[in-house]
Amino acid sequence: xxxxxxxYRKLSAGYLFPEIARRTRIFQQEHPEAEILRLGIxxxxxxxxxxxxxxxxxxxxRLASVDTYSGYGDEQGDKDLREKLAGxxxxxxxxxxxDEFFVSDGAKPDSANxxxxxxxxxxxxxxxPAYPVYVDTNVIAGRTAGFDEQQGTYRDFVYLPCxxxxxxxxxxxxxxxxxxxxxxxxxxxxxxxxxxxxxxxVDYARKHKAVIIxxxxxxEYICDESLPKSIYEVEGAKECAxxxxxxxxxxxxxxxxxxxxxxxxxxxxxxxxxGELNRTWCRRQTTFFNGASNIAQRGGAAVLSEDGLTECRxxxxxxxENARIIREGLQSLGLTVYGGDNAPYLWxxxxxxxxxxxFFDKLLEETWVIGTPGSGFGPAGEGYFRLSAFGHREQIxxxxxxxxxxxxx
Ligand SMILES: *Cc1c(COP(=O)(O)O)cnc(C)c1O
Numbered sequence: 001x002x003x004x005x006x007x008y009r010k011l012s013a014g015y016l017f018p019e020i021a022r023r024t025r026i027f028q029q030e031h032p033e034a035e036i037l038r039l040g041i042x043x044x045x046x047x048x049x050x051x052x053x054x055x056x057x058x059x060x061x062r063l064a065s066v067d068t069y070s071g072y073g074d075e076q077g078d079k080d081l082r083e084k085l086a087g088x089x090x091x092x093x094x095x096x097x098x099d100e101f102f103v104s105d106g107a108k109p110d111s112a113n114x115x116x117x118x119x120x121x122x123x124x125x126x127x128x129p130a131y132p133v134y135v136d137t138n139v140i141a142g143r144t145a146g147f148d149e150q151q152g153t154y155r156d157f158v159y160l161p162c163x164x165x166x167x168x169x170x171x172x173x174x175x176x177x178x179x180x181x182x183x184x185x186x187x188x189x190x191x192x193x194x195x196x197x198x199x200x201x202v203d204y205a206r207k208h209k210a211v212i213i214x215x216x217x218x219x220e221y222i223c224d225e226s227l228p229k230s231i232y233e234v235e236g237a238k239e240c241a242x243x244x245x246x247x248x249x250x251x252x253x254x255x256x257x258x259x260x261x262x263x264x265x266x267x268x269x270x271x272x273x274x275g276e277l278n279r280t281w282c283r284r285q286t287t288f289f290n291g292a293s294n295i296a297q298r299g300g301a302a303v304l305s306e307d308g309l310t311e312c313r314x315x316x317x318x319x320x321e322n323a324r325i326i327r328e329g330l331q332s333l334g335l336t337v338y339g340g341d342n343a344p345y346l347w348x349x350x351x352x353x354x355x356x357x358x359f360f361d362k363l364l365e366e367t368w369v370i371g372t373p374g375s376g377f378g379p380a381g382e383g384y385f386r387l388s389a390f391g392h393r394e395q396i397x398x399x400x401x402x403x404x405x406x407x408x409x
Contacts, residue, residue, distance in 0.1 A: 007140050010154075012147040016132070016376030020360070027364055037399040039326070039387045040370040042187060042345075044252045046318060046392075048299075049311035052251060055302025059295035070294055075286040077103020077260070081297045084304040085260055094232040096262060100278065102285055103300070105292050106259040107217045107246035112137040113288070114213055114242060114261065115179065117280045118269070122178040125158035127170055129188055129377030129384075131215065134181040152379040161380040162189055164349065168338065169197045172204050180205065182231075183215040185222060188377045188386040189347045190339015192227050198234045205240035209270040211277075212241040217259075220250045220316055222342045238264040242281075249344065251303040251312045258296040319344050322396045323389035329400035330387075333409055344389040347374070351409055359385050367402040 020040060028036060048056070062068040076082070082098040089096050104110050112133050115124070124138050135154065138144065144154040153159055158177050160170030168191035173180070182201060184193040205212050212231065219229040231237045246259035263281045266274050302308045323340040330337045336349040348371075350359040356373030363369050363385075374384030389396070 007142045010139050010146045034368045036368050037395055038370045039399055040372045042388055043390055044254045045390050048252050051307040051311055052299050052302045056295055056299040059298030073291050073294055075289055075291045078297050081301050084301055088304050094230050100262050100264050102261045103292050104259045105257045107244045108133055110244045110261045111215055115141055117284055118179055124179045125160055125173050125177040126181050128159040128161050129381030131183055131187050163380055169193050176208055178210050180210055180212045182212055185218040185343035188345055190343035190345040192342045195228045198231055202234045202237045206236055214241050214243045216243050216245040218249055218343050221344055224342055238266040247300055247303055256296050258292055258300045319389045325396055325400055326387055329404050346387045348385045350383050350385055356382055356385055367406045369399045
């Protein structure tokens with residue numbers, strides 16, 4: 001008899017985005033005249049830049065000729081792209097070998113799959129609030145007994161609250177944890193960890209033989225040069241951290257699909273020698289994955305060219321200008337806003353102690369603007385609200401104009 005993987009039933013419903021869609025639909029039915037603007041989604045909106053389009057075209061053209069055609073490539077990614085990635089890190093002072101990089105179809109699948117190379121018994125810790133993938137995939141993997149409705153948390157998981165009181169970077173765990181997920185710049189809070197903050201975690205991980213899974217998908221949004229873009233800028237991190245990153249927010253590849261994961265050879269767990277985790281991730285990828293699209297990888301190589309990087313910086317500058325417009329608009333109303341200076345997300349403290357969902361309804365009703373309730377990212381997100389800087393400028397300006405004119409505070 002076939003039986004379902006019971007752990008899926010423990011998931012506390014895909015609540016957040018379906019609930020946003022439901023409330024939006026009802027509002028639209030009741031107000032057919034309302035032109036709803038969405039500042040809720042973490043999805044890129046602006047076209048790929050010319051150098052990258054050329055790279056993708058070249059990838060397509062190569063498939064049209066028998067001399068340059070290629071079928072399956074290395075599951076870990078084209079050697080050329082892995083070398084370019086190593087060069088990209090070397091330019092910011094991080095020395096890694098190309099076979100420490102694993103090219104993938106994105107940071108979401110990698111951050112979902114990486115837990116599978118670690119013991120079932122691992123005690124897992126998460127920033128709260130966090131990108132939901134880390135928690136949900138550990139639920140599916142069977143590392144929790146179930147959801148505790150009263151607490152709003154999963155049993156057996158360690159939640160590390162990130163609130164205004166700790167500048168949205170968590171205190172170190174008080175207990176032994178084995179896997180630690182960190183995301184900086186952070187989705188949803190927009191906060192960026194300093195080198196000192198990461199150093200404390202690296203020291204903790206080395207002392208406790210824990211492994212940090214560091215999601216750097218937004219690293220290119222860091223404008224402040226003193227902030228680390230890679231965890232490997234911290235000494236000792238190669239022994240205790242895996243870094244996952246992506247071309248999605250960096251270069252607008254959300255639909256193209258391309259990312260990478262770094263598993264250093266120096267990385268060890270309590271029961272492994274250096275090199276084994278690197279080989280194990282390689283084994284996992286070569287077994288479950290047949291490599292990223294060869295066209296996408298040509299595009300990725302173009303991103304890492306000098307012109308590609310310059311163009312991507314401009315593209316990111318566009319979104320960061322959106323972030324500035326939103327932040328200044330909200331601040332002009334006297335609202336308390338975090339993030340948005342080194343990340344494309346603004347994290348708003350809901351006014352007058354409203355709950356995240358109450359503010360969602362208020363914003364929708366009074367301004368026809370959609371955002372994302374902070375509580376959807378974890379219990380510590382209650383009382384906060386995420387606005388995204390991804391969008392066309394006119395829409396961002398219109399949304400901010402409506403908020404400043406119509407939101408009743
Ligand atoms: C958008 C996002 C990703 C990107 O995932 P891809 O699969 O590369 O598109 C990863 N992590 C976080 C926190 C994100 O917000």
